[in-house]
Structures are given as C-alpha cells and as structure tokens.
Amino acid sequence: VACENESLLHAYLDGELDLVRSMEFEKHLQSCHDCAGELRDQQSMRQSLRAANLYEPAPASLRDRVRAMLPAEIQPKPALIRRPSSVEWLAVAAAILIAIFFGAKVVPNFYGQKQSDLLAQEIIASHIRSLQPGHLYDVQSTDQHTVKPWFDGKLDFAPPVVNVADQGFPLIGGRLDYLGNRNVAALVYQRQKHLINVFVWPGDSKPATLPESQTIQGYNMVFWWHADMSFCAASDLNLAELHQFANLLQQ
C-alpha cells in the first residue's frame, strides 16, 4: 500500500487508536481505496489466523514436569490433584451401579429424542464432566478482564463475560469446551456451593423445539439468546435461582 497511513491502519486494526484518531482514520478510509482494501485483507487474514487453531497450549506432561521441579511444599496441589478419599471412591462405585441399573431405561429414550434434546444432553454431559477433578477451568480468575481476553485467539468469536459477584454469583473461571460440533466458551460461576457453567456460542437462532428451560438427570438448564449469541446456564442450582442468574447476565 502506497498510502502513508499504513502504520495507522495496523494500529486501527488492533484497536490501538484513541477515539479521535480512530474517527479520523475512518474518515480517511472513505476516501482512500488502497487503505480500505488493505484493511479488508488484513481483517480477513486475522480471521483465518484465529480460526486456524495455531495456539499451542502446554501438554499436561509439561505441567507435571514444571510442578515437579518446584519445592515440595506446594505438592500435592490441594484442590486439583488431591487424592479422593475412600468415601468418594464408594460414591463413584455407587454412581456406576446406579448408571448400569438405570442405563437400560435411559438409553432407548435417548435415541428417540430430537436434535434439540441431543444438544441439551450434550450440555449436561459437559457440565458433569467439568465437575470432575481438574476439568473445571482452563483459566482461573474472578476478574472478567482476565477471563475474556483469555479466549482471544482460541475461539472465532468473543464471548461476553459479565461480573455479577455483587449479586451473589462470583465468576471463578473459564475454559474451552465442545458442543454441537464446534468450540464454545464455558464460563464458570458459583452460587454458594453450586457451580454454574454458562456455555456461549455464536448464532442467535432459537431452535423451535428447544424450551427455555429444561431439567435432565436433576440438572437444570436455562437457555437464552442475545446479541447474536446463544447461551445456556447449567447447574444443580434450583431453577428459580438459575433463572435469576440468567436474567442478571442479560442485563
């Protein structure tokens, strides 16, 4: 691009211009064909870069290696890799037995269900998986300004992250998840002892058959659609409080 404003173009693309200079540059874009075309190209290249899964997260083995070289005091990590007690093993065994017992009843139903129910099932499965030790979050923070940027470059959309700690629902982290054949954002909130997963994915088209709230296996889900995004909050929290929480996020 021959235009002398080229470096401004990159600062504009990266959101680094202040309001005044940003407006000046937008005015320039209307008259400069070169810059307008270049901006489109650069935006498109950025889209492909972000969609290409180029991020290289640390393998689990590296995490272990790094922890192993640190002084012994911090091992084992209290919450994340603590050993389950024998009572917890019993609970796991009981859960397996119950699953086998009821499985025969549940499975035929499952296949008879509609697409939208499959999504709800997937959400509950993700919710339950997230409660297993070490699966809850990839980024642990109560600050929405830490959690939101963490998703940059990992998703092809920017999930809104709202802080409603004052209303009794503190944010505790976020992670990447996978639902309906795509990467989605999962935000983790807490209500006293109850964990709430909020799944966010782009597109605000509401499937006709999907109800606004649903209960599966004792877990409640509330769906809503807002600003080109789909949301689902899943938790063992009671439905009334989950609705209250969903309303807070929509404000």
Added chain:
Amino acid sequence: MLEDSRGSDEARRFDQVAMPHLDAAHNLARWLVRNADDAEDVVQEAYLRAFKYFGGYQGGDARAWILKIVRNTSYSFLEKNRPADLSVEFDETLHTTDVAQPQGEAALFQSADSRMLRNALEELPVNFREALVLRELEGMSYKEIADVMDVPIGTVMSGLARGRAQLRERLLQRREGKEQRGLRK
C-alpha cells in the same frame, strides 16, 4: 527438585501467579524455537528462572512477566543452538515494494488452510513472528507486547505491519505454487 529454604507460602504464591500462564508460556516458546521438545525444555528452564527471581516480582501483569522470561530464555536457546535462526532480520527476497498489490484477497485467506498458515507463520523472521504470535494468538496490546519484547511501542507497530505484509506475501506465493503444481498435472 529445587533446594529452597524459602517458605511454602512463597512457593504456593508462585504456583498461583505463574502456573495459570503455562499455556501462554508454551505457546510463545513453541513458536519461537519451532520444535516441540525444545519448547518444553525452554519453558521448564524459564519457570526455573522465574522461581529464582520471584522475589523481584513486584506484582502487576504476571503474564507479561512470565512471557518476558520465556522470551529471553528462548532467544538464549536459539543463540546457543541455532544462531542462524536469529541472523535473518528480514528476508530480502520478500521485501519488495514493487510487487503488485492486488486488492480484495479475502478469498485467499479464507481458502488458506491451517497448515499453510502455520508454515507461513513459522517461516517469518523471528522478531516479526514473535510480535504476531503475541498479538494474534495471545491477544496482547501493543503496550504489553512492548513490555515482553523490551522495545518501544512504535517498534511493535512497525514489526506487526511488516510481519503481516510478509505473511501475506508468503501466502500468495504458496497459493501460486499450488496452482502451478495443479496445472502441471
């Protein structure tokens, strides 16, 4: 294991401050040294250094603090093991301003697959690659990138502009290469 007389509080605090940024650390190291095993060694070395100097950490942006150490460790590694990787300031063959600049290449980037993008980015000179990785993959601001790379903000801006121009050129060349191979068949 590290012999360390400092209290468990400090070790635990280090764990809380530094471990959440292990993905960012690995991502940067992986893109700088361009090899999976070396990247892991570099990250381990960087975390060891970070723990040694943890007393000097004043609080503030922990990610930038860690990435700065990872970056310096990566460059030391390259200097020692692959100095040629550092000597290429920028590729003269690509620094051509008289190349026709076709507009509206949006379709090119949509069709560029992830492997093509990965290879093109890996081939960029290390400092441009670093700025692009911190900006596009890590989502850092110019100020944060300037902190990590220890350069003025203006250098970050021009580095990104030149890095992006080169990346685009490389993608164009790859597409042309692909088309020519396609024609020969």
